[in-house]
Amino acid sequence: MGPWQEVPENSLLLATRAGTRVVPLPPPADAVSGLIQAATRHTTAAPARSRSAAASADPSTATPAPRFTLDQRLPADYLTDSLRRDVVAGLSATPKILPPKWFYDARGSDLFEQITELAEYYPTRVEERILARIAPEIAGATGAATVFEPGSGSSRKTRLLLDALTARGTLRCYAPLDVSPSALEQAGAALIRDYPALTVAATVADFEADLTVPHDAPSPRLITFLGSTIGNLDPTERREFYDMLRADLGPADAFLLGADLVKDRDVLVRAYDDSQGVTAEFNKNVLHVINRELGADFDPDSFAHVALWNEEEERMEMHLRSRYAQTVKVRALDLSVDFAADELMRTEISCKFRRDGLTAELSDCGLDVRNWWTDEAEQFAVLLAVPSR
Structure with missing residues (x-):
């Protein structure tokens, strides 16, 4: 038996086969909420205090630095503008392409979490x-x-x-x-x-344009x-x-x-085309996003999910295949897009190394x-x- 140990307030003494350690208990939920509220009010544009002023300040009245800060580097309309640019460029290209980042609204994120639990999807x-x-x-x-x-x-x-x-x-x-x-x-x-x-x-x-680590x-x-x-x-x-x-x-x-x-090709294809059809719904979610955000009239059921192994590029590709000839209108862009029967629109590449x-x-x-x-x-x-x- 080890020696007696005094446990500080708001702490827990955890005993396991590996030994014992003192674990600080988390603050209550309202305290966390307060920290977040303080953090989101923080801005990097706040005026800097001089070193002499900081030194002469009364420590007892100083506000502690927030443990959570949020630096907003994107303009308010960044995502909308990016989506518009990507949809115009992608639906006007030959072959048509949509970037995979537009899968991930709340529904898409939930579908991807489901994918990570599937037996076929090994990476996560x-x-x-x-x-x-x-x-x-x-x-x-x-x-x-x-x-x-x-x-x-x-x-x-x-x-x-x-x-x-x-x-x-x-x-x-x-x-x-x-x-x-x-x-x-x-x-x-x-x-x-x-x-x-x-x-x-x-x-x-957006990490594709800005990878700067916080300066401090x-x-x-x-x-x-x-x-x-x-x-x-x-x-x-x-x-x-x-x-x-x-x-x-x-x-x-x-x-x-x-x-x-x-x-093995079969292992890869199964990971991107599961038997329950979750990946198919995830793939089609990009159409739901464009419909909602840009007033398009895509019918997701008129497209089929396709997962292909590109041997030459050594990458998996996800596509949406138009089941028949159709025209899609994107009202917010004043854009009309024709799809031929069986035409493929690529929605993701996943290179393997x-x-x-x-x-x-x-x-x-x-x-x-x-x-x-x-x-x-x-x-x-x-x-x-x-x-x-």
Whole structure:
């Protein structure tokens, strides 16, 4: 039996087979709400105080810095304007193309969460198992004080890294970046509740155009890009992404990437064309989004979901196939679009990678792969890269 231990107020003594530890209890829900309200009022445009004024201020009357801040870098009409540009360009192209980011309204996000639970869809499940195994090793290799995550969403898998870095005692800041303020606020509320010593510096931005880490985020920094989102970018887009990333990396920083690997064609096709039809509904959701936001008259039932393996490009592709010749009107754009019978409209690419090729393209952009982890079946990889010397 170990020695007696005094437990501070608002704490819990947790006993497990691994030993005992004191865990601070989260603040009540109304306290979290107050933190979020204070944070969303924070703006980077606030006038700076001089160093002498700060030094002479009465500490007893100073307002503590909020643990959650939200930096809005997008204009109010950014998403609407982007959707308009993408729909005009994509429906006027040959072949027609719609970017996959427009799947993800509230309904689309819910459908994707359902997809991650399907037996056929392995990437999320396998990546989480890898991260659970290697998170302590990543924490030891990086000693990160800040975790910066572009396209963070709910930040679910990232908690494995936050736990490992917290246990190591280096983590001070989590800096998520996403186009959705509400997703950032919800994730931020949960994180400051569950990690009492953590500061969350959220940024509303589009990672395809802005990968700047918050200027006051402490170093060293770990930039994470999980979920094989990198596969949604073609080679030119990936090069632009790596170049933006490399420009913002300091010598002590590191980049953690999740990437889906080339494998048996049937395994890949089943992952993007499940037996329950959830992926088909997810694919068609882009039509619902355009109907709602731009006054289009797409009939989703007049399109069929198609998942194809592109052998030459080594990527999965999702398409919508017009079941018959039809014309679609997009009223907000004063646009009329003709579809031929069986015409395909591409809605997503998901590139799959080989170790040599992915390592080479990172090296070409000034990033050296130091660690490469995978599962036993080598379906998915997580790799850690650092700036080239």
